[in-house]
Amino acid sequence: MSHRDGTGSLPWIVVGGVVIGLAATGAAVWTVFRGTSTTLSNRSGTAAGPQAHDSIRSAAEAATADPEAPAAKPPVPAKVPQWVWSQAGGDAVVLRKTIEVPERLRATARFAIDNAGELLVNGQVVGENRDWSWANEVDLTPHLTVGTNEIRITARNEGGPAGAVAEIVLKDRTQATVLHEVTDASWVDDAGTPAKVLHALGEGPWGTISGFVTGDINRGITVPDGFTCELVAVIPRNLGSIVSLAAKTDGTLVGCGQYSGLLEIKPCPPGGDPAETVLTPIPAKITGAQGLVFRGDDLYAVVNGGDAQGLYRARDSDG
Numbered sequence: 001m002s003h004r005d006g007t008g009s010l011p012w013i014v015v016g017g018v019v020i021g022l023a024a025t026g027a028a029v030w031t032v033f034r035g036t037s038t039t040l041s042n043r044s045g046t047a048a049g050p051q052a053h054d055s056i057r058s059a060a061e062a063a064t065a066d067p068e069a070p071a072a073k074p075p076v077p078a079k080v081p082q083w084v085w086s087q088a089g090g091d092a093v094v095l096r097k098t099i100e101v102p103e104r105l106r107a108t109a110r111f112a113i114d115n116a117g118e119l120l121v122n123g124q125v126v127g128e129n130r131d132w133s134w135a136n137e138v139d140l141t142p143h144l145t146v147g148t149n150e151i152r153i154t155a156r157n158e159g160g161p162a163g164a165v166a167e168i169v170l171k172d173r174t175q176a177t178v179l180h181e182v183t184d185a186s187w188v189d190d191a192g193t194p195a196k197v198l199h200a201l202g203e204g205p206w207g208t209i210s211g212f213v214t215g216d217i218n219r220g221i222t223v224p225d226g227f228t229c230e231l232v233a234v235i236p237r238n239l240g241s242i243v244s245l246a247a248k249t250d251g252t253l254v255g256c257g258q259y260s261g262l263l264e265i266k267p268c269p270p271g272g273d274p275a276e277t278v279l280t281p282i283p284a285k286i287t288g289a290q291g292l293v294f295r296g297d298d299l300y301a302v303v304n305g306g307d308a309q310g311l312y313r314a315r316d317s318d319g
Contacts, residue, residue, distance in 0.1 A: 087195070210235075
């Protein structure tokens with residue numbers, strides 16, 4: 001990583017020999033890096049949609065592809081996870097789905113439950129969720145076997161909207177998706193009754209939640225020839241728009257939401273899956289910072305508004 005102007009401002013960083021520009025545009029974070037030229041345009045004012053996102057990712061993958069790697073398999077169509085619950089209602093439900101695993105594959109699950117619950121594979125608890133606004137990610141690779149596997153969600157509601165949402169992604173060694181399963185009406189309860197579909201991910205009372213990517217948002221982005229732009233993260237609705245962004249010396253980003261505090265963002269690699277980006281709240285008493293910059297290991301934040309306005313310096317006191 002390099003500080004080009006020596007002031008701690010980072011308009012560009014270098015990671016693994018790839019020049020990357022940083023941008024935070026409202027509810028998303030994007031990277032721009034030198035590679036295959038591409039343009040994301042949304043001239044009609046509607047969401048760019050998964051087709052635009054696929055073209056961006058394809059360009060990014062082409063720019064960073066290993067020429068010695070075996071040819072990738074045809075892509076598996078992406079599905080949109082659905083918030084589901086039991087048709088019978090109630091405050092405690094069990095939903096399950098049987099999947100067939102054709103070979104040893106890398107498997108990842110992401111899930112969230114309103115209000116709490118567990119994810120089980122073949123009867124074994126592999127993860128739990130206690131905050132529906134932050135999806136848990138679990139490595140299922142050691143838990144799945146070749147052949148038939150049962151995925152089960154036990155969910156409990158403690159008042160208000162009830163729902164569970166999940167996706168399971170299986171990839172081969174080329175990182176091609178072989179299987180993409182999501183919560184939908186194909187899941188059943190213990191009585192064998194199909195699940196009730198409530199809302200698609202990103203809709204309903206839950207909105208956008210951390211850990212899932214729901215496709216491109218409404219943006220029109222054009223980059224110079226020789227550069228590629230790709231989506232890195234979609235910011236959960238409850239955090240507000242990202243209004244400032246800075247980079248640490250290890251490439252990790254720190255942002256601040258319009259209505260929230262500091263957020264550590266560990267971005268996916270160029271050409272990677274935005275759902276792999278990790279968002280972690282930073283427990284510093286700074287909110288609504290409109291400017292962030294690192295100087296050495298110190299983070300400086302400018303807050304302009306309210307009784308807390310001023311210039312702040314934050315340090316990591318526990319490593």
